[in-house]
Amino acid sequence: MSSADLTSADDAGSATAGRDPVVVAAERARRASHGLALATRQHKDMALEAMATALETHEALILAANAEDIVRAEASGTPANLIDRLRLTSDRLAGMAQGLRDVASLPDPVGEVVRGSTLANGLEMRQVRVPFGVVGMIYEARPNVTADAAGICLKSGNAVLLRGSSSARSSNAAIVSALRGAVEDSGLDPDVVQLVPGDTHDSVKSLMRARGLVDVLIPRGGAALIRSVVEESTVPVIETGVGNCHVYVDRAADLDKALAIVLNSKTQRTSVCNSAESLLVHADVAEEFLPRVVAALQEAGVTIHGDAAFTPYDGVQPATDDDYEAEYLSLDISARVVPSLDDAIVHIRRFSSQHTEAIVTEDLAAARRFTAAVDSAAVMVNASTRFTDGGEFGFGAEIGISTQKLHARGPMGLTEMTSTKYVVTGDGHLR
Amino acid sequence: MSSADLTSADDAGSATAGRDPVVVAAERARRASHGLALATRQHKDMALEAMATALETHEALILAANAEDIVRAEASGTPANLIDRLRLTSDRLAGMAQGLRDVASLPDPVGEVVRGSTLANGLEMRQVRVPFGVVGMIYEARPNVTADAAGICLKSGNAVLLRGSSSARSSNAAIVSALRGAVEDSGLDPDVVQLVPGDTHDSVKSLMRARGLVDVLIPRGGAALIRSVVEESTVPVIETGVGNCHVYVDRAADLDKALAIVLNSKTQRTSVCNSAESLLVHADVAEEFLPRVVAALQEAGVTIHGDAAFTPYDGVQPATDDDYEAEYLSLDISARVVPSLDDAIVHIRRFSSQHTEAIVTEDLAAARRFTAAVDSAAVMVNASTRFTDGGEFGFGAEIGISTQKLHARGPMGLTEMTSTKYVVTGDGHLR
Numbered sequence: 053m054s055s056a057d058l059t060s061a062d063d064a065g066s067a068t069a070g071r072d073p074v075v076v077a078a079e080r081a082r083r084a085s086h087g088l089a090l091a092t093r094q095h096k097d098m099a100l101e102a103m104a105t106a107l108e109t110h111e112a113l114i115l116a117a118n119a120e121d122i123v124r125a126e127a128s129g130t131p132a133n134l135i136d137r138l139r140l141t142s143d144r145l146a147g148m149a150q151g152l153r154d155v156a157s158l159p160d161p162v163g164e165v166v167r168g169s170t171l172a173n174g175l176e177m178r179q180v181r182v183p184f185g186v187v188g189m190i191y192e193a194r195p196n197v198t199a200d201a202a203g204i205c206l207k208s209g210n211a212v213l214l215r216g217s218s219s220a221r222s223s224n225a226a227i228v229s230a231l232r233g234a235v236e237d238s239g240l241d242p243d244v245v246q247l248v249p250g251d252t253h254d255s256v257k258s259l260m261r262a263r264g265l266v267d268v269l270i271p272r273g274g275a276a277l278i279r280s281v282v283e284e285s286t287v288p289v290i291e292t293g294v295g296n297c298h299v300y301v302d303r304a305a306d307l308d309k310a311l312a313i314v315l316n317s318k319t320q321r322t323s324v325c326n327s328a329e330s331l332l333v334h335a336d337v338a339e340e341f342l343p344r345v346v347a348a349l350q351e352a353g354v355t356i357h358g359d360a361a362f363t364p365y366d367g368v369q370p371a372t373d374d375d376y377e378a379e380y381l382s383l384d385i386s387a388r389v390v391p392s393l394d395d396a397i398v399h400i401r402r403f404s405s406q407h408t409e410a411i412v413t414e415d416l417a418a419a420r421r422f423t424a425a426v427d428s429a430a431v432m433v434n435a436s437t438r439f440t441d442g443g444e445f446g447f448g449a450e451i452g453i454s455t456q457k458l459h460a461r462g463p464m465g466l467t468e469m470t471s472t473k474y475v476v477t478g479d480g481h482l483r
Numbered sequence: 484m485s486s487a488d489l490t491s492a493d494d495a496g497s498a499t500a501g502r503d504p505v506v507v508a509a510e511r512a513r514r515a516s517h518g519l520a521l522a523t524r525q526h527k528d529m530a531l532e533a534m535a536t537a538l539e540t541h542e543a544l545i546l547a548a549n550a551e552d553i554v555r556a557e558a559s560g561t562p563a564n565l566i567d568r569l570r571l572t573s574d575r576l577a578g579m580a581q582g583l584r585d586v587a588s589l590p591d592p593v594g595e596v597v598r599g600s601t602l603a604n605g606l607e608m609r610q611v612r613v614p615f616g617v618v619g620m621i622y623e624a625r626p627n628v629t630a631d632a633a634g635i636c637l638k639s640g641n642a643v644l645l646r647g648s649s650s651a652r653s654s655n656a657a658i659v660s661a662l663r664g665a666v667e668d669s670g671l672d673p674d675v676v677q678l679v680p681g682d683t684h685d686s687v688k689s690l691m692r693a694r695g696l697v698d699v700l701i702p703r704g705g706a707a708l709i710r711s712v713v714e715e716s717t718v719p720v721i722e723t724g725v726g727n728c729h730v731y732v733d734r735a736a737d738l739d740k741a742l743a744i745v746l747n748s749k750t751q752r753t754s755v756c757n758s759a760e761s762l763l764v765h766a767d768v769a770e771e772f773l774p775r776v777v778a779a780l781q782e783a784g785v786t787i788h789g790d791a792a793f794t795p796y797d798g799v800q801p802a803t804d805d806d807y808e809a810e811y812l813s814l815d816i817s818a819r820v821v822p823s824l825d826d827a828i829v830h831i832r833r834f835s836s837q838h839t840e841a842i843v844t845e846d847l848a849a850a851r852r853f854t855a856a857v858d859s860a861a862v863m864v865n866a867s868t869r870f871t872d873g874g875e876f877g878f879g880a881e882i883g884i885s886t887q888k889l890h891a892r893g894p895m896g897l898t899e900m901t902s903t904k905y906v907v908t909g910d911g912h913l914r
Contacts, residue, residue: 288887475864
């Protein structure tokens, strides 16, 4: 029996008439995942290269499909910034193809021995990385996620069910059609890359209930999307990306560094989860630092929502708890003066989304206390919050940034897209 | 501000009148967890030693409380095997105390650097193990789990909310009271070890909805308990312990080894998740192996539920799909003859709970194919399924055996009770 036979032998009871099309798709993904899990790195990299080429050769088709999405979005009054995120260009498509080639160049996480030893009784035990099996991605506007997620899942040996936003449905269909053709031409089952059928909320619900067929769901998008998946899914979820990130300027901060880090964390890019949303300043340096940081932020176009210490400054809005809780994703920042390092920590515990927090200090004890007591996916010392990123961390590819504590925390690369199993070899060993 | 001050400063808005007592307990656990996360190994080991001593010094009280549970269980007609699991003795208490001392002797997982490097721009990145924070345990009859779980959680820096079975409520209350006294005497916040208040199902529901206060829930017990937690919880769950484990006797098996492994896997202990529930035999060796294995299993008191190949044998029951799906946990085994290795793999994919499967073979290619294609937490080659166990794997302590793919898979020791965070240190680094 070949590997292909083994896969088809598993194809019991899957007549599709009248059944939930999402469940049917998930069953096909499950069957296809068995073969993919056994595929060599060589074979997977060949498929990734073919997928990259397919995006290039299908450029005209994909851009035409994208134009349909753009027309529909404009007709329904979609804001310009969302239309920009939806738009594909020749350059953006080339970037997606390059992304697939970059993933091909990364090591294969599958088969990595995480730990291993020979037990006292002579049993050889190895803990080995294996794919999850079937991954469900639920994501919003940007169609480039479709190719990125397909590439990362394929390389890590996982079949993927892609549920993009309905506003990008034509683009996603054209991209997935190109990718599936390339996968099939490479001799792998094209059902390792599928769009979730249907674009109503019912299809998301079916995906969230497909426990046993789907191994993990990864929602990427706004806070509301992520919360609804976390609350409704019976499939295990990896929560991503809500970032209410803080910069704390310590009593012992170098204030030049502090100013640069605050500006970079807030303004280098505002629409991303690792940008800063809140500034905490130690009272001892407030008198010197506040005039400088207020002027610099305002010059950069940032609106400050500050506590009482900021009232002397023109243009500063009074801050409420809602401000301290906000993930603005805009040129806004909440700000507060704190009497001590530990008060900064308490503030962060209360309001942070546990994504990334930074301390600016030259005091080793303060840095040690902050990094030990702040429980976030990433804690920066004298560095911008913007460094929490799979690319910056050298992971080569990123499927999202986990803000939960189970399984993966922080930027998720190929390694985080795997589980493990124990392989134990003996010679008739009994207990 | 001392560490204790930091903890109490976090104590905002927790007036308890009229509030859900489970939420109040979870808030107390959350606050207590902050101090515990920063405790040194020395401090935690001192507390574990004090907890062990407290079980010994409170022996009379704990055994008296246990006697109340036994009387109540007998009055309500509880079966003898469950009463035996509920019963504490001087020896069993000594075993619980020794378990706590064993945990003290294990390395502290908190602070372990999982990976680290200096990035191209000079940023120093370290991924460090940290506690989850607050762990919820939901478990059935055996009161020894109360002490085991408290010890493992404390050592891994986690506060624990213990929700044992109502049949063990007096025993659990006495054990937790002794442990909390010891924790407090050691200078740690006793709220790191708490019983969940109330013993109705409502308290379990509250625990399952305490997202944000409880970081992970671990159900340990029967399949129905675990399924209900998995389906209803919005707190992330680690699924444990349902084991429909298979032994596959390959065409190339050494049949003496095979016989010994089948018997050991099935009969060495029947009530545990890593005992075998199903036997698959390659058709080429059925004629020689079936008479031997049927005789040996029947001599050991095992009832065989077999397919058509087993009908010639007296006392064999005909097998249905329900048998192939069953986790008997008794002296029963389902059995089937398969025409090939790959048919064994297909059978396992369909019926296994992905806990542990074993192949018996002298053929390297068969062993490689089976270990690659069978997607279970543990795959044994020429060894009993009974080896899937934290103790056997050398973990020193075990909180359960995960049968899910997210976070931890297989036996979970101290390491699996932690998350990680990235600590990134720079000198004014900007993007």
